[in-house]
Amino acid sequence: MRYISTRGSAPVLDFEAATLAGLASDGGLYLPDAWPTMTRDEIAALAGLSYVDTAVAVMAPFVGDAMTREELKALCDQAYGRFSHAAVVPLVQLDHDQWLLELFHGPTLAFKDVALQLLGLFFERFLAGTDKRLTIVGATSGDTGSAAIDAVAGREGIDIFMLHPVGRISDVQRRQMTTVLSPNVYNIAIEGSFDDAQALVKAMFNDRAFSTKFALSAVNSINWARLMAQVVYFFYAAVRLGAPDREVAFAVPTGNFGDVFAGYVAARMGLPVAKLVVATNVNDILHRALSTGDYSKGGVQQTPTPSMDIQVSSNFERLLFDLGDRDGAALATQMAGFESSGAMRLTNAQSEGAAALFQSDRVDLDDMTLAMRWAHEHAGQVIDPHTAIGLAAALRLDVPAGVPIVTLATAHPAKFGDAVERATGVRPSLPTRVGDLFDREERYATLPATFDAITAYITERARPSA
Numbered sequence: 001m002r003y004i005s006t007r008g009s010a011p012v013l014d015f016e017a018a019t020l021a022g023l024a025s026d027g028g029l030y031l032p033d034a035w036p037t038m039t040r041d042e043i044a045a046l047a048g049l050s051y052v053d054t055a056v057a058v059m060a061p062f063v064g065d066a067m068t069r070e071e072l073k074a075l076c077d078q079a080y081g082r083f084s085h086a087a088v089v090p091l092v093q094l095d096h097d098q099w100l101l102e103l104f105h106g107p108t109l110a111f112k113d114v115a116l117q118l119l120g121l122f123f124e125r126f127l128a129g130t131d132k133r134l135t136i137v138g139a140t141s142g143d144t145g146s147a148a149i150d151a152v153a154g155r156e157g158i159d160i161f162m163l164h165p166v167g168r169i170s171d172v173q174r175r176q177m178t179t180v181l182s183p184n185v186y187n188i189a190i191e192g193s194f195d196d197a198q199a200l201v202k203a204m205f206n207d208r209a210f211s212t213k214f215a216l217s218a219v220n221s222i223n224w225a226r227l228m229a230q231v232v233y234f235f236y237a238a239v240r241l242g243a244p245d246r247e248v249a250f251a252v253p254t255g256n257f258g259d260v261f262a263g264y265v266a267a268r269m270g271l272p273v274a275k276l277v278v279a280t281n282v283n284d285i286l287h288r289a290l291s292t293g294d295y296s297k298g299g300v301q302q303t304p305t306p307s308m309d310i311q312v313s314s315n316f317e318r319l320l321f322d323l324g325d326r327d328g329a330a331l332a333t334q335m336a337g338f339e340s341s342g343a344m345r346l347t348n349a350q351s352e353g354a355a356a357l358f359q360s361d362r363v364d365l366d367d368m369t370l371a372m373r374w375a376h377e378h379a380g381q382v383i384d385p386h387t388a389i390g391l392a393a394a395l396r397l398d399v400p401a402g403v404p405i406v407t408l409a410t411a412h413p414a415k416f417g418d419a420v421e422r423a424t425g426v427r428p429s430l431p432t433r434v435g436d437l438f439d440r441e442e443r444y445a446t447l448p449a450t451f452d453a454i455t456a457y458i459t460e461r462a463r464p465s466a
């Protein structure tokens with residue numbers, strides 16, 4: 001499998017090189033040069049497979065000859081062996097048509113563990129026996145950071161610098177990162193928003209001297225391997241609900257457009273997906289883009305769903321590329337326009353292509369609260385606020401009778417205990433594996449959201465690559 005950049009001028013890479021590279025050198029994002037497909041029979045054959053075996057079947061074409069199927073399976077066994085539920089990502093039925101896919105049974109209690117546990121092992125596998133080092137730079141609105149840190153803390157040959165927006169993530173999210181005191185882990189609270197953090201990360205990659213000197217790599221969903229691992233659970237859930245003989249719809253609480261893009265990839269591979277609902281909070285750039293064609297930044301508002309307080313959704317670029325005839329030069333021009341003005345219009349091909357599969361919805365605070373109460377009162381489920389954004393959209397989705405609607409439950413409710421308690425009156429308790437979080441020592445630096453301040457901090461601490 002070969003990987004190309006959305007902006008058309010970076011070198012074509014294999015899976016290993018694309019995984020280690022993170023962002024492409026032309027500022028674009030890597031994705032496969034063609035989507036592998038699965039026939040109806042191949043999808044039907046996934047029925048009854050364990051999560052690990054499903055993962056191997058779905059990911060093997062993307063991994064190509066970077067490792068054998070046996071090696072891939074061993075890594076999946078190791079990654080998903082750390083999940084606390086035997087099904088890894090269990091499905092929970094809420095009513096006749098509505099389902100939750102619980103993606104939060106990994107070590108840091110959010111869906112990010114599904115991909116990042118594996119990515120940490122890929123890094124280890126690709127660095128083994130070499131003298132290469134990696135410096136991971138990442139941006140987090142709360143969940144990617146803790147999942148990535150858990151996945152690489154203490155690993156040989158890797159340093160991780162994780163930027164989060166100061167004061168804009170929950171206490172549990174912050175402590176899950178800042179109480180990891182391994183010498184290769186550096187947490188930086190930046191005086192800015194998640195968008196500022198993500199822009200700083202991209203700027204570091206785009207500084208060729210800096211990114212080469214420190215061999216930068218990515219754990220955000222700009223790294224293709226992240227999305228690849230997330231494609232798996234769309235197959236796993238849909239097959240359990242009747243695919244390929246029955247279509248399934250998914251409602252996805254969305255920020256950086258990574259999770260829902262993984263659903264799009266599953267559909268491109270042949271999974272019968274009736275609809276993909278892009279559910280945003282009031283930071284609704286994606287809803288506006290998909291419903292009106294206007295992709296323009298607004299100010300970021302702080303909400304009880306901090307992980308989705310995002311205005312620039314990095315993976316949207318992958319969709320625009322795929323729907324725009326994969327014309328890298330045209331997309332580079334479109335993105336340059338967006339980067340300089342903060343606004344762009346989707347082309348007709350992009351808007352019409354998206355409308356065939358996606359539906360968007362903007363969920364405000366009241367509707368999010370009602371969805372949390374509905375889940376609690378009607379189905380006995382305490383859900384986190386991000387999941388509630390997806391569920392609110394799922395509850396008002398119009399699909400043909402008999403189509404199951406799966407909301408991706410992206411975080412454990414205890415990560416957002418205050419918001420859950422406000423909505424439902426129930427205070428969810430933290431699972432015992434993170435139970436002493438509030439007794440642990442924290443360590444992090446607070447820095448201005450400037451390129452110079454962040455790169456100076458990293459330069460003093462990171463170890464240059466061999």
Ligand SMILES: Cc1ncc(COP(=O)(O)O)c(C=O)c1O
Nearest residue numbers: 143254255256257258259307410
């Ligand atoms: C709990 C939670 N839900 C939803 C999202 C949105 O996912 P994505 O950025 O892949 O759209 C995030 C952050 O990414 C998250 O942490």
Ligand SMILES: N[C@@H](CCOP(=O)(O)O)C(=O)O
Nearest residue numbers: 140141142143144220221307
């Ligand atoms: N919500 C995310 C934001 C980063 O998203 P990613 O999927 O691109 O890593 C977070 O929790 O950090």
